[in-house]
Amino acid sequence: MRLTIASDMSFWTFLALSFSTLAAAAGTWTFENGKASVSAKGSPSTESMSFSATKPLTSPLTLSARETLRLTFTLKDDAKTARPHQAFLLVSDDTGLETFFPLSVKGESGKAKVELSHKDLPAHLLSADKLSLSIALGSFGSTPGSIVKIGTVQPALDAAAKVLLEQQKVKDLGEGAIVYKAKTYIQHTFREDPTSPPVAITLVFTAAVLTSLLGLFIAWFGILGANLNHLPKALGSAPISHPLFFGSLVALEGIFFMYYTQWNLFQTLGAMGVVGPISLFSGSRALREVRARRERGER
Amino acid sequence: MRFATNRAMTSRLYTIACAFGLFASLASAASLTGPRLLVVLEGQDEKANYSQFFGDLEERGYQLKFESPKSESLSLFTHGEREYDNVILFPPKSKGYGPNLTPQLLLQFANQAGNLLLLTSPSSTPEQTREFARELEISLPPRDFSLVDHFNYDTLSAPSKHDVVLVPRPKASSSTQNYFSDSDSKSDVIAFRGVGHTLGNGPLLNPILTAGRTSYAYDTKEDATYAEDPWSVGSQLHLVSALQARNNARITVSGSAEIFSDEFFGMKVKAQGSNKKVEVANRVFAKEVTGWTFKETGVVKVVGIRHYLTSGVDAPINPSMYRIKNHVTFEIELSEYSNDQWNPYLVPSDDALQLEFTMLDPYYRLPLLPSTFSLNSTTFTTSFKIPDQHGVFAFRVNYKRPFITNVDEKYTVTVRHFAHDEYTRSWDISGAWVWMAGIAVTVAGWVAFCAVWLWSAPVAGKSKGKKSQ
16 A cells, blocks of 8 residues: 655645635534544443534544444534535544545435544554544535544554554565665765874883983993094005995995885895995905904904 | 678668658657657547647657557557657547557567556546556556545536546655646646546656545445445545656556546636636646656756866876775766756755765765756766775766656776875874884994994903903
8 A cells, every 4th residue: 555645735625624614604514423432342332422523522532452443423414414425534643644434324314433443544554643533524516525623543552563563564665665765875984093102202212212322322432432543543554445335334224214215126226236345345355454453453 | 792782772771761860850859769659549539639639749749640549550569669659548448459559568668668658537448558557556446436526626517526626736846856847837726537546665656646635536336325435545546647667768647538638728617615717737737747758858868977086186087996095076967858958957955966985885975966067967076085995896876766767877996005105104103203213223323333343442451351252
């Protein structure tokens, strides 16, 4: 069953409705002796409540699963009892969803009744908090029809029934039925970026590391007495190989630095190819001079 | 080679014929499917009853061909190709349609992208039509069921029978395209005499005209005195409904053929309780319904798709590869056919054109907003940051909405990881400074050690210790 929303009730209906209420005196389809009673199966019905076209039921009726709501009234074409062609009980919820139940009318006497229980109502309506009941009367000819609200019903549901209803609602809509409309937006959630500890802590430890170099130099030059006193002597006996060897060692570190910052591996290897042999040959000369100093007992 | 020449000549002739055909269709048709319109109608008097309806169609460039429902010569196909672009089926007076209009053939016609307007009437809807409608999830009431509304009827033409029902024109909706609620029209009421139908839940089906709350369909033969068992009531009853198949073929079912007749086109109605005679909007409505069904309106096409890096000045258009976390802009250009021209497409206010960026599941679903308009098209744009997940992704625009042709575009791109030289450099990471300082200290210490090793002179008194090593 396709349940559609009757909210777009037409301008014409409103017109007709307003007309029918305004011109009630002029004679419309109407009813009297309205009686409503709720009874459980097998037990006597509760006291019946009266209502009429102008006085709807004031308090909402509660209808539980095993109970039946019975409505009776006498239908009238203006003043005399008659049977209209259209006599429906309309049951609707707040959203405008509506279903109908034809009244059973006994001939021209106009005596009409209708019964309503849980199993008669579709799941979408039954799960509503409050259902409003209206009577629609209309027929061929010139007597205007009328739609009269007669009261409200609150279906009482237990927890198990609610679960079943939800399943039934899905089934009624057609399981997995697609509706062509805009879907909800989706934003991607990115993984968190790796974080660094606070800069202050980093700076403290960096300073500690740099201080250790200072400590090393103090230990070497201050306490252990390291010095560069042989530099003039070394330059004197091997003036080319010493600067070249030391220079190539510094250059190698420079190459590593360039590799770290911008060079690729091939540029690095090329530079190594130039600096490597220089340090090899100048190194052998320089170290020979160092050995000569040791052999002379100077170190 | 006589055979070869012959074949060459045939193909040339075919080309000329094609070009001519194309020219002819360009010159005349308001319909995008084509101008060839078959009208299945019984009897010459019937044709006279609908002269304005057919006149309006001819004016819009349709080439009407009339056939009787039982006609032997009638065929929807020639050599497996559609013989007509559009078909209007009137309810037959006899029991049914002939063997050339079976539900299977009609479905095949729709499968080959032909459009159908199916008109029914309470008393003469054959079982074939009902069977065909059932295939579309439209259920038509049994024979002799008729729609009445004792609250909204025309007091002039149906003062006691109440079967000429006054239905307001479809209201403009803010979430779908409105092709049936032309605001220019003087009148906003449609006179209807026929019967409604109910619809299934499929997304391809959409009601165009819905019955009012107080109307109902009853059996005119069995329930003449009291509607004991009405077939359906209120707004669950639809009077005119549309189906757009997955191939964009359109089928419209109307519960009444009469609403398109001369009698109803020229009708002046007076609602119950109103003192004013008003004109009906049936003629405009007929134009809108046939226009939509035969693809004069509601056809949306994709003119172009572009995606590129947002930041790049000369970024390549539609590259096949992006990197994770790139900022990307996606553009789609849409154009809508409206009566006889291509116009910029506009998204209804409560609807959204959405871009999905998917790999199995959508990672993004973003609204595409109009950025630029040209004479014929609108460009919709969105920008986003590619997710931090590499793989093969797709830009997807899946825009299927009531009453417009489907837009379903999918373009795959590779999303790669960072290359080795694209990561953040270590000096930009404050946590790495300690380790970098460690390396600097090691390098400085090593160079100093080398100098000391080469050039340090032994200190007197400590040389002994050194020698013993």
